[in-house]
Amino acid sequence: MRLAFIMGQHLRLKLKGMGGFGGLLEALGRVRQRRSRTGPGHKYRFRDEIPAEAMPAFRALGMAPPKRVEKVS
Secondary structure (H helix, E strand, C coil), rough: CCCHHHHHHHHHHHHHCCHHHHHHHHHHHHHEEEEEEEEECCEEEEEECCCHHHHHHHCCCCCCCCEEEEEEE
């Protein structure tokens, strides 16, 4: 729990001035992912669209959002 708190505080400082941190968490909380198998050895992960209000957070952290569709092993 301590690590999660430290990471949360770091994220708050990094995103300071971007609006409500709670709103950002709420927006990211709406994103869901599902896994699907289309055949032997063909597993994929699909995620919902990331809300526009969450995209500045990825830029501020220097991160690319996760791929919309990703093959997993």
